[in-house]
Amino acid sequence: MTDAPAEPTRIMEIGTGFMASRVLLSAVELDVFGVVGAQRLSAEALRQRLDIHPRAATDFFDALVSLGLLVRAGEGAEARYANTPETAAFLDPASPSYMGSILTMAGRRLYQHWGNLTEGLRTGLPQNEARAGGDPFEAIYADPQRLEEYVAGMAGVQHTNFRILAERFNFARHQSVCDVGGASGALCIAIAQRHPQLTCISFDLPQVTPLARRRVAAAGLADRIEVRSGNFLTDDLPRAEVIVMGNILHDWGTATKQALLVKAYAALPPGGVLIAVENIIDDARRENTIGLLMSLNMLIETRDGYDYTFPQFDQWCRTAGFRSTGRMPLAGPASAALAWK
Ligand SMILES: C[S@@+](CC[C@H](N)C(=O)[O-])C[C@H]1O[C@@H](n2cnc3c(N)ncnc32)[C@H](O)[C@@H]1O
Secondary structure: OOOOOOOOHHHHHHHOHHHHHHHHHHHHHOOHHHHHOOOOEOHHHHHHHHOOOHHHHHHHHHHHHHOOOEEEEOOHHHOEEEEOHHHHHHOOOOOOOOOHHHHHHHHHHHHHHHHHHHHHHHHOOOOOOOOOOOOHHHHHHOOHHHHHHHHHHHHHHHHHHHHHHHHHOOHHHOOEEEEEOOOOOHHHHHHHHHOOOOEEEEEEOOOOHHHHHHHHHHOOOOOOEEEEEOOOOOOOOOOOOEEEEEOOHHHOOHHHHHHHHHHHHHHOOOOOEEEEEEOOEOOOOOOOHHHHHHHHHHHHHOOOOOOOEHHHHHHHHHHHOOOEEEEEEOOOOOEEEEEEO
16 A cells, blocks of 8 residues: 655645735725625625725635635625625624734734744844834834724734633632733723623733723723723732733743743732733644744744743743642633632
């Protein structure tokens, strides 16, 4: 028996994956999924609503069909395009679980910056707005529209994780939560809505807190969520029974990761818990592709950040003084890593 001959399909799919990626990012940019909404539209109706060129329309729509991002009933002039259950839930802006904001941010920023990956691999230096030097967050936040899109993008990518954490973690045992680097306040909003006994602090840089205050006020939770400005590198962390860090530790090198965990330990009471919500890489570093790619994204976006495995988290937490650790799976590649004081 001979081995099946090697064939290059997977290599080509990955090598040209940027085409599929760009089709989705442009579809989000053009609001294809919002325009389709709950309707079944002909190619011509959809083309006109999106204002795209006749030459491009059916290839674009049928590419989305073949990628499983639209469904089509019928052929030719009779064809009608509709959202899939996933695009209706996650990419139609009218949906409460909309998360297209992360793809808007990816399309406007990361798509270009990842074009410099080879340079990042050679130099180890950020390839984003901080390419010329300076602090990456200062550089990203220098443009108010980019700041707004970045913060909305963070809320989009974590939406499902925050919902699952609010459901599964036993917040009923606690009275206070601080979300360190809380960005838009999305996590505090999700858990305050579900757990009426909790008061929350969303702590972030002063450039970000006005956006969070707006969202907290719009959610009618200003009496239970305090949005506090500060700098976690130079200030103590606010005291709380539960401290959450969503996609914070991966932004920084080992020394800052360790320092943040020491600060979290100091801000917690005995019995308090730290929760890191990240794409924790599998222990053998073979399977969590999104986690590994996210770590390369930290090469592009930060000076020394990287994603990590649970044993690494456990070791840093024990060094900081925590007595035990655990993990809770969240959506897809994401987990909550927990450490108890
Ligand atoms: C990758 S985002 C994560 C946002 C959010 N926690 C989440 O899970 O989506 C990192 C957050 O850390 C905040 N941040 C960065 N440096 C900070 C600092 N020195 N002090 C306070 N917040 C900071 C950023 O403004 C941003 O909101």
